[in-house]
Amino acid sequence: MSEISKWIISISGMVLVGVLIEVILPEGKMSKLLKSIIGIFSVFIIILPLKDFDFKSLSFSNVSEFVIDESFVSERESEKIILVEKEVENNLELNGYKSVSVKIVGDYSGSNLKITSVFVDIANIVLIDENLNIDIYTNIMAIIKASLNVNEECVIFYE
Numbered sequence: 001m002s003e004i005s006k007w008i009i010s011i012s013g014m015v016l017v018g019v020l021i022e023v024i025l026p027e028g029k030m031s032k033l034l035k036s037i038i039g040i041f042s043v044f045i046i047i048l049p050l051k052d053f054d055f056k057s058l059s060f061s062n063v064s065e066f067v068i069d070e071s072f073v074s075e076r077e078s079e080k081i082i083l084v085e086k087e088v089e090n091n092l093e094l095n096g097y098k099s100v101s102v103k104i105v106g107d108y109s110g111s112n113l114k115i116t117s118v119f120v121d122i123a124n125i126v127l128i129d130e131n132l133n134i135d136i137y138t139n140i141m142a143i144i145k146a147s148l149n150v151n152e153e154c155v156i157f158y159e
Helices: 003-024 029-052 070-094 136-148
Strands: 101-109 112-121 155-158
Touching (some): 003 029, 070 101, 070 112, 136 155
Parallel strands (some): 112 155
Antiparallel strands (some): 101 112
């Protein structure tokens, strides 16, 4: 029988003994004491094989370079951009402009979002207050500029 098999059997035996003692003994100080002792023995049984392990033989020189998964990074950046889009749409809704769709084109350099353009689709816009109809473009532009800190040239409206 291999060393790993012996180790697994000893852990299983310790768990079985612990369960039996918990079932047999009534609640009280003696039960808590025995559970503590069994816990300590369990820790010793689990770490026992480490004393035979040769840590000096470990070598990390053959570990290859870490490679960044660009598709994963790109996907996380896309998710961040979607969250920013939703935040802008919520800001517009709070200011009385419902059903406005915002699409941001940009990329993350480090932790900062660099926005190249913002597309605002107002084809399905619903105005909560009729007074907001006076100058929709200027009002929405002001909200977007305040939310994203972008220039007016970056914002493109669609109807």
